[in-house]
Amino acid sequence: MAERDYNFKEIEKKWQEKWEKGNVFKTPRDPGKKKYYLLEMFPYPSGRLHMGHVRNYTIGDLMARFMVMKGYNVLHPMGWDAFGLPAENAAIQNNIPPFKWTGDNIEHMKTQFDRLGFSYDWDREVATYKPDYYRWNQWVFVKMFEKGLAYRKNAPVNWCPRCSTVLANEQVENGKCWRCESDVTQKELNQWFFKITAYAEDLLKGLESIREGWPERVLVMQKNWIGKSHGTLINFKLETGEDFPIFTTRPDTVYGVTYMVIAPEHPFLDRISDPKVRAFIDCLKSQSLIDRLSEEKEKEGIDTGIKVVNPFNGDRVPLYVGNFVLMEYGTGMIMSVPAHDSRDFAFAKKYGIPVKLVIDNPDAPIDVDAMADAYVEDGINVNSGPFNGLRNRETIEKIADYAEEKGIGRREVNYRIKDWLISRQRYWGCPIPAVYCDNCGIRVVPEKDLPVLLPTDVDFRGSSKSPMLSMDSFVNTICPDCGGKAKRETDTMDTFVDSSWYFAKYASPKSAAMFDEEVDYWMPVDQYIGGIEHAVLHLLYARFFTMVLNDLGLVKCREPFTRLLTQGMVIKDGAKMSKSKGNVVDPDVIMDRYGADTVRLFMLFASPPDKDLEWSDKGVEGCNRFIGRIWRVLDKYREYITEEMPDDGPLSGGLKALRSELHRTVKAVTKDISERLQYNTAIAKMMELVNVLYQVDEKEISSPQGRRIISELFFKLVPMLNVFIPHVAEEMWEILGRTGYLYNQPWPDFIEALTARDEIELVFQVNGKIRSRVQAPASISKEEMEKMALDDARVKGFIEGKEIVKRIVVSGKLVNFVVKG
RNA sequence: GCCCAAGUGGUGGAAUAGGUAGACACAAGGGACUUAAAAUCCCUUGGGCUUUUUGUCCGUGCCGGUUCAAGUCCGGCCUUGGGCACCA
Numbered sequence: 056m057a058e059r060d061y062n063f064k065e066i067e068k069k070w071q072e073k074w075e076k077g078n079v080f081k082t083p084r085d086p087g088k089k090k091y092y093l094l095e096m097f098p099y100p101s102g103r104l105h106m107g108h109v110r111n112y113t114i115g116d117l118m119a120r121f122m123v124m125k126g127y128n129v130l131h132p133m134g135w136d137a138f139g140l141p142a143e144n145a146a147i148q149n150n151i152p153p154f155k156w157t158g159d160n161i162e163h164m165k166t167q168f169d170r171l172g173f174s175y176d177w178d179r180e181v182a183t184y185k186p187d188y189y190r191w192n193q194w195v196f197v198k199m200f201e202k203g204l205a206y207r208k209n210a211p212v213n214w215c216p217r218c219s220t221v222l223a224n225e226q227v228e229n230g231k232c233w234r235c236e237s238d239v240t241q242k243e244l245n246q247w248f249f250k251i252t253a254y255a256e257d258l259l260k261g262l263e264s265i266r267e268g269w270p271e272r273v274l275v276m277q278k279n280w281i282g283k284s285h286g287t288l289i290n291f292k293l294e295t296g297e298d299f300p301i302f303t304t305r306p307d308t309v310y311g312v313t314y315m316v317i318a319p320e321h322p323f324l325d326r327i328s329d330p331k332v333r334a335f336i337d338c339l340k341s342q343s344l345i346d347r348l349s350e351e352k353e354k355e356g357i358d359t360g361i362k363v364v365n366p367f368n369g370d371r372v373p374l375y376v377g378n379f380v381l382m383e384y385g386t387g388m389i390m391s392v393p394a395h396d397s398r399d400f401a402f403a404k405k406y407g408i409p410v411k412l413v414i415d416n417p418d419a420p421i422d423v424d425a426m427a428d429a430y431v432e433d434g435i436n437v438n439s440g441p442f443n444g445l446r447n448r449e450t451i452e453k454i455a456d457y458a459e460e461k462g463i464g465r466r467e468v469n470y471r472i473k474d475w476l477i478s479r480q481r482y483w484g485c486p487i488p489a490v491y492c493d494n495c496g497i498r499v500v501p502e503k504d505l506p507v508l509l510p511t512d513v514d515f516r517g518s519s520k521s522p523m524l525s526m527d528s529f530v531n532t533i534c535p536d537c538g539g540k541a542k543r544e545t546d547t548m549d550t551f552v553d554s555s556w557y558f559a560k561y562a563s564p565k566s567a568a569m570f571d572e573e574v575d576y577w578m579p580v581d582q583y584i585g586g587i588e589h590a591v592l593h594l595l596y597a598r599f600f601t602m603v604l605n606d607l608g609l610v611k612c613r614e615p616f617t618r619l620l621t622q623g624m625v626i627k628d629g630a631k632m633s634k635s636k637g638n639v640v641d642p643d644v645i646m647d648r649y650g651a652d653t654v655r656l657f658m659l660f661a662s663p664p665d666k667d668l669e670w671s672d673k674g675v676e677g678c679n680r681f682i683g684r685i686w687r688v689l690d691k692y693r694e695y696i697t698e699e700m701p702d703d704g705p706l707s708g709g710l711k712a713l714r715s716e717l718h719r720t721v722k723a724v725t726k727d728i729s730e731r732l733q734y735n736t737a738i739a740k741m742m743e744l745v746n747v748l749y750q751v752d753e754k755e756i757s758s759p760q761g762r763r764i765i766s767e768l769f770f771k772l773v774p775m776l777n778v779f780i781p782h783v784a785e786e787m788w789e790i791l792g793r794t795g796y797l798y799n800q801p802w803p804d805f806i807e808a809l810t811a812r813d814e815i816e817l818v819f820q821v822n823g824k825i826r827s828r829v830q831a832p833a834s835i836s837k838e839e840m841e842k843m844a845l846d847d848a849r850v851k852g853f854i855e856g857k858e859i860v861k862r863i864v865v866s867g868k869l870v871n872f873v874v875k876g
Numbered sequence: 877g878c879c880c881a882a883g884u885g886g887u888g889g890a891a892u893a894g895g896u897a898g899a900c901a902c903a904a905g906g907g908a909c910u911u912a913a914a915a916u917c918c919c920u921u922g923g924g925c926u927u928u929u930u931g932u933c934c935g936u937g938c939c940g941g942u943u944c945a946a947g948u949c950c951g952g953c954c955u956u957g958g959g960c961a962c963c964a
């Protein structure tokens with residue numbers, strides 16, 4: 056009869072209290088140990104944890120606990136990405152001040168975290184809405200302004216009408232707002248930018264140094280986003296002799312240019328007076344960029360009447376205005392080669408522009424008049440003056456050389472990435488510390504006057520606009536230079552600025568400075584864990600910011616995250632859990648029914664961490680059942696537990712196999728956790744061990760050697776369980792009679808020699824087909840294996856009367872005979 | 877269109893270095909215990925053929941290749957998911 060059933064409610068509460076009272080999770084700083092900084096992306100304090108959070112933080116907690124047991128000084132902090140729109144929307148709807156709404160949510164979510172048993176050092180909590188935190192946003196902003204890395208410009212920007220604020224390029228997904236999915240429109244506005252383009256090359260090169268530890272697809276996404284392309288800037292000329300430079304990655308086709316196209320918003324076009332052309336330009340300019348460039352939109356253009364001269368062959372070609380040319384990329388104008396670019400080809404056919412072949416297919420010469428589409432493959436240059444007969448790949452380099460020699464062009468590198476627009480026309484964020492003086496212009500707030508505090512005594516009633524706009528006490532100030540009247544910037548910073556450096560602040564959360572020397576001890580983050588959705592948002596901004604901080608001499612590292620794990624989504628009924636789909640499962644409900652340990656175990660068992668996880672109520676029950684099985688078997692054998700460890704004496708078959716299985720399990724679980732990051736198979740192996748244990752007779756367990764083996768088993772299994780199901784593992788540790796927190800125990804070791812099996816199964820094949828399986832001693836030699844196979848009755852039947860032409864013996868695995876006849 | 881993943885039983889998934897496909901779990905079926913149920917424990921479980929054991933054939937999206945041997949490597953395709961998208 057069980058002494059006590061598995062009562063998760065009691066156990067989990069008991070250990071959560073003990074951990075807290077014992078200050079168990081405080082960050083150690085033992086000089087004799089190596090550091091390990093494990094971080095999960097901090098949450099937005101929406102008010103409730105969802106399953107995605109639970110998964111993310113369960114994976115992180117496992118890794119943190121594992122590294123503690125492995126003897127590292129582990130930094131495992133948690134904080135709050137606390138600025139942002141939901142707080143403001145809640146304020147507008149219910150007139151709760153965002154400050155209070157956010158603070159209350161944080162308090163509630165903290166209790167949820169504690170209920171899950173996560174090992175955070177709350178002394179290091181960081182929340183971005185606190186002035187002590189965001190003042191350093193402002194301070195870095197001022198430094199960046201001084202270095203020209205923060206600047207203000209007029210530019211067409213993305214505008215979300217629903218959030219009534221501008222957005223960065225990275226925050227527009229398929230023309231929709233990343234947060235609310237409204238259609239984004241374009242506006243011409245004067246806004247603050249961070250010059251991330253100045254770090255384009257660094258951001259690209261830096262990817263090399265983190266290649267080992269980051270998922271391939273994130274590296275690829277960042278690389279594509281930065282979008283480096285090598286090309287040549289070629290100086291076409293107007294008939295007046297004026298320069299007309301264009302960027303191309305295909306200089307090998309320059310002899311085939313039959314027209315040029317310019318972006319409608321290009322200032323060059325101001326000189327055009329032809330009313331028809333003007334009307335076309337004005338029409339295009341009135342459309343939003345999204346509309347103009349939308350996929351369905353056909354390419355449209357109009358001939359300006361202006362001719363452009365090709366510096367290579369002197370051809371005079373027409374200049375068109377086109378709806379598809381981007382002002383921000385290259386020089387805002389392009390050369391068009393219809394023979395070798397499908398888009399140019401379609402445009403040329405539409406407007407009756409000639410097509411000129413300059414690359415021919417050496418295998419099937421092309422008839423230019425019969426072309427149905429552009430020829431975009433490689434080939435041999437024709438109609439290309441001195442470059443005729445060259446392979447076009449070589450021509451690319453030759454033309455660039457030639458252009459540089461003759462001074463009609465130069466090699467150039469272009470990037471797709473644009474500067475980071477950080478202004479937000481919203482209240483609940485970090486104030487941008489700028490002032491506007493009629494006399495002195497744009498000024499930043501001097502260091503000594505920071506922080507610029509966000510007013511918190513605000514009233515949202517009757518308006519969805521930022522309350523700061525109408526707060527004279529905030530807006531009116533004096534110019535730091537001339538002392539005259541000035542106005543404060545009322546925009547706040549993009550919240551992605553807040554999250555671009557929080558990971559460094561955890562090193563010294565209470566320091567009066569931005570950082571102290573602790574930052575260089577803990578940074579960089581050794582393992583970062585979060586969702587794939589930040590592949591080019593947060594993860595790019597954070598890398599940029601770290602590089603800026605490094606250049607400012609504030610941190611020693613240049614890359615913030617050495618290793619990155621992007622965990623998969625939590626899926627139910629084939630779709631990501633979301634309120635709008637109505638397929639959410641509330642973690643609290645599951646914890647009420649099964650406890651935190653079961654939820655954690657399921658999160659780790661149902662799928663490898665980087666893959667999506669399909670929610671399954673039945674699967675949760677299965678995990679709960681497994682905990683129950685261990686609980687019962689420990690309860691059954693607890694009276695046999697002894698501190699005496701097994702000696703080298705002979706063991707009965709069952710005990711020997713059990714001990715061997717135990718050591719194999721420790722080995723495999725250790726590897727799965729530390730090398731393979733496959734927690735599902737680690738759990739499966741512990742399940743197998745428990746299954747083997749269930750097969751062993753109690754009589755064997757109760758023998759003197761049996762007692763030692765079963766004790767060794769639990770003294771190793773329970774510490775392994777600690778990283779998956781810490782509450783019940785601590786309780787079991789206590790049942791085993793050990794004192795102190797399991798949290799601080801060393802990770803179990805294993806004896807390599809014991810992991811070997813005595814007997815192995817050999818497979819005998821004839822012509823690659825399995826014909827027999829036999830048991831053999833593990834020490835069997837290749838020669839003996841072959842002999843066994845030859846003597847095997849089943850094998851004999853397949854090789855009799857035939858010639859063995861090849862014999863393959865794989866040690867300890869199989870024998871394969873290839874026979875003929 | 878370009879780039880990147882992935883495709884394995886009824887389901888989630890395993891197979892780590894080319895060497896026994898389907899570990900572990902869920903579901904299903906059977907049994908033990910019980911007055912009964914729940915819980916628990918034990919057994920079966922990819923498919924076909926074979927009366928059964930034995931055996932034998934098929935089987936990792938599709939077609940082909942390399943190899944004694946392919947889920948794994950190579951070439952070509954299909955499907956799904958994701959990213960970028962007039963970037964010149």
